[in-house]
Amino acid sequence: MKKDIQKDLQLTQGYENLRRYFVMNAFDGVLTxxxxxxxxxxxxxxxxxxxxxxxxxxxxxxxxxGTFGTFxxxxxERKKSLRDMEKALLADxxxxxxxxxxxxxTLILSIVDGLSSLMxxxxxxxxxxxxxxxxxxxxxxxxxxxxxxxxxxxGIFLGKISEEKIFLSGFKMLIIGTIAILLTSLLGxx
Amino acid sequence: xxxxxxxxxxxxxxxxLESSLIDISKSLSIIEGINGVxxxxxxxxRKTETLKATIEGDDINFEKVKKTxxxxxxxxxxxxxxxxxxxxxxxxxxxxxxxxxKRLK
Numbered sequence: 001m002k003k004d005i006q007k008d009l010q011l012t013q014g015y016e017n018l019r020r021y022f023v024m025n026a027f028d029g030v031l032t033x034x035x036x037x038x039x040x041x042x043x044x045x046x047x048x049x050x051x052x053x054x055x056x057x058x059x060x061x062x063x064x065x066g067t068f069g070t071f072x073x074x075x076x077e078r079k080k081s082l083r084d085m086e087k088a089l090l091a092d093x094x095x096x097x098x099x100x101x102x103x104x105x106t107l108i109l110s111i112v113d114g115l116s117s118l119m120x121x122x123x124x125x126x127x128x129x130x131x132x133x134x135x136x137x138x139x140x141x142x143x144x145x146x147x148x149x150x151x152x153x154x155g156i157f158l159g160k161i162s163e164e165k166i167f168l169s170g171f172k173m174l175i176i177g178t179i180a181i182l183l184t185s186l187l188g189x190x
Numbered sequence: 191x192x193x194x195x196x197x198x199x200x201x202x203x204x205x206x207l208e209s210s211l212i213d214i215s216k217s218l219s220i221i222e223g224i225n226g227v228x229x230x231x232x233x234x235x236r237k238t239e240t241l242k243a244t245i246e247g248d249d250i251n252f253e254k255v256k257k258t259x260x261x262x263x264x265x266x267x268x269x270x271x272x273x274x275x276x277x278x279x280x281x282x283x284x285x286x287x288x289x290x291x292k293r294l295k
Contacts, residue, residue, distance in 0.1 A: 089238060
């Protein structure tokens with residue numbers, strides 16, 4: 001089954017979209033959680049239960065939005081792509097491998113889109129699950145550290161794909177995360 | 191092998207760019223009765239490739255060949271050569287035959 005899925009993704013250029021959706025949505029997930037964390041910090045309300053519930057609620061919403069949004073979009077785009085192919089060949093491709101490959105790719109991309117933002121959010125707030133062992137403030141700082149590490153890793157991943165300097169690419173993503181932290185922290189001055 | 195077995199097919203095909211030539215040839219070559227497959231691309235545009243397929247075997251099942259090609263989204267343009275029988279007969283070359291003349295050149 002794994003080989004079938006790989007073949008289907010190769011046939012529909014699905015790997016390219018898979019990487020794109022994974023990075024974009026993991027990036028969104030991490031930055032959203034940075035916003036939640038800084039928000040709790042500047043309002044002096046770093047309560048583990050609150051942080052976990054807000055993040056999970058936001059993560060689940062992003063999961064639903066990402067999964068179904070991508071499913072509907074990809075389904076429409078791939079239907080059009082198949083119709084264009086049928087026009088070029090003057091043939092019906094409804095029983096061809098392309099129809100099945102499109103279905104598989106749409107499903108995989110939808111799941112990856114939804115899961116990447118949810119998993120990134122959960123990973124970043126994971127220190128808050130251990131507040132019986134560490135203080136909320138320590139959990140906060142570790143979470144921020146995890147968020148920046150995730151962004152750096154995503155940058156390295158992008159750098160590997162584009163065959164550019166990977167650490168520079170990671171560093172660029174780190175700067176974006178830092179800007180997000182600084183901007184949201186400015187709200188604390190209001 | 192039956193007396194009326196198809197031994198060789200030469201087909202003009204049109205395939206989408208996305209279909210792999212390697213996968214198509216592999217899938218055709220494992221069909222029972224087929225000994226070998228040769229696919230040559232002779233034209234290409236933005237979305238499609240035109241190819242000539244030469245298939246040889248002891249008893250080629252044309253319906254199975256068509257079904258396999260359909261799965262890959264490959265369209266059969268024309269059947270250019272069919273050789274059937276107990277032995278494989280090559281096209282005879284007669285000097286007066288214009289088509290043969292071109293070949294001889």
